[in-house]
Amino acid sequence: MFRSLAEVEGWMTRAQAGRLWDRASELRAGDRIVEIGSFRGRSAIVLASAAPEEVEIVTIDPHGGNDRGPQEIEGFEAEAQEDHEVFLANLERAGVRERIRHLRRYSTEALGDVDGDVELLYIDGAHRLGPALSDIRRWGDRVAPGGTLLIHDAFSSIGVTGALVASLFFGRQFHYVGRSGSLAEYRRRPVRGPRRLANAARQAAQLPWFAKNVVLKVLITLKLRPVYRLLGSDGTWPY
Template structure:
């Protein structure tokens, strides 16, 4: 999560009315959860869903590892406590498609932040099943859009053709969508929305190429693609 993305999370959480519900899918060690908890108005319910299975922790980390998962859970709890927000966050240690996860949030969601498994299948399921719970006028933030292949393909399949969603821009790879309220948008509005989304595909192609370059340790070529030391190990 970049600083700009943290500011976006903060702004979206701060704009909520008291009594709203925030759901985060994929919490890792709590950095984004802390931002949400510090920004959200009093009375906001914040539910963080993460199985902490030691898998899908970052680039090229797919296999489960129970010891890593337990360490992540402990770090998550410790970081929330250190930030003074442990009492504001509910942690559901389950996969996002598990019955326990859905049971924990029976009502509508005003802010949904998806940063779970980036493979196509899980990403599509999160956008479909959890996206359906976002209230009209609510916000969906999707991390690694136009950066991860799986997340981007899931976004193009699930959100782009759905008139219930309007693309509201991005901060790096953090895409913001708003669930439309009222009647469906006009065809002209939908066409303009699609053009804005498809206009991000060159940046997506650049990120896919950049990841291949970084994996091959071709740092000079990465710099030519605009990725320097200050940008961290991965394009976000």
């Protein structure tokens, strides 16, 4: 399965796919997965392949041509319909088309389309501060006690990281578990008293890595190859 993912365009490392797989495979019949931001299906295929039967899988992506990926914020309307068609074809080829209920909508519009708690929420939609914060707050509220929240581009994108600082660093609901590259994992459980400070400190400890990613992105954008190579990058966009 992991090898066949290489044919699906997207931004997700092998380690990140492994973390998604592990969390999805631990779910039980009757549980629900919601993915925000599917693009061409890479993460959706992992989640649907790993989840036990009778776990409901809902994916949400307007395939609208904006907030499409790194440096692709606006103006990709021409690619939007193709993204949607390729997404469906990729699911079909991976044998998971029937497992997934896809909502071709913006995440804020889809809140009413999903009933009940969410045991695994994966957020990888719009990466700007406002929408990222809204996804974490509004969809995060739907995560069941003990459930998992996974966020891509954490400590890598400025918008997503700002949203983490504003919502989860000192929040009382989500315990920071760790990360695979920019894929951060949180567990929903009360965070109180001194644990709140420890939770914030463990997230703040990721900020030097975030700062390095921001510097690398600037250097890669400016095509300053010798400089980013000095920092150990081969020019691949960090995520």
